[in-house]
Amino acid sequence: QVQLVESGGGLVQAGGSLRLSCAASGRTFSSYTMGWFRQAPGKEREFVAAINWSGSRTYYADSVKGRFTISRDNAENTVYLQMDSLKPEDTAVYYCAVKIRPSTYNSRSSYDYWGQGTQVTVSS
Numbered sequence: 001q002v003q004l005v006e007s008g009g010g011l012v013q014a015g016g017s018l019r020l021s022c023a024a025s026g027r028t029f030s031s032y033t034m035g036w037f038r039q040a041p042g043k044e045r046e047f048v049a050a051i052n053w054s055g056s057r058t059y060y061a062d063s064v065k066g067r068f069t070i071s072r073d074n075a076e077n078t079v080y081l082q083m084d085s086l087k088p089e090d091t092a093v094y095y096c097a098v099k100i101r102p103s104t105y106n107s108r109s110s111y112d113y114w115g116q117g118t119q120v121t122v123s124s
Contacts, residue, residue, distance in 0.1 A: 002026040002113045004096050009118030012086055016122070020081040022096030022115055030074035033099040035111060036081045038092035038120075045095070047106040049081060059105050064090075086122045093117040 008020040020036070035050035049070040050059045058070050069082040079096055097111035104110050 002098075004098065004113055004115035006094065006096050006115045006118040009094060009120045011121045011123065014086060014088055014122055014124050016086050017082070017084045018086065018120060020083065020094055020096075020118060020120075022079045022081075024077040024079075024098065029077055029098055033105055034072060034079040035097050035099060035105065036070060036079075036094060037097060037108060037111075038090075038094045039117075040089075040092040043092075045108055047108070048094070050099075050105040051079065061106070083120070086120075088122045088124045091120060091122050093119050 003025045005023045006020060008018060010018060012018055031053050033050055033052050036048040037045050038048050039045040047061050048064055049068055051070045051072050055072050060068060067085045072079045095117045096115045098113045099110050100112040
């Protein structure tokens, strides 16, 4: 049974920081790209960041570039999202996901397994 569990969400003031974690179990994910997506109320789920299997390549949405950092620890089967200089528009439920198939890294449909999400709320 594949399981992804996010943690680290919460309420923070604008300009603050949060670090999200995603722990994977049930399969060895060290060979796969992992990504973060987010979904705000009334909006589509959108790509935030992705990291290849080794951590040597990272990808970001333009809206978070320079503020968010994705990383991974394959020994711990965990991926992280460090979020700095948070803005109210970053408020959303954040999901981590695993991409098994060779496909585009920033498309929701490319990912095969998803976590349950963690709420991030940024107050102004």
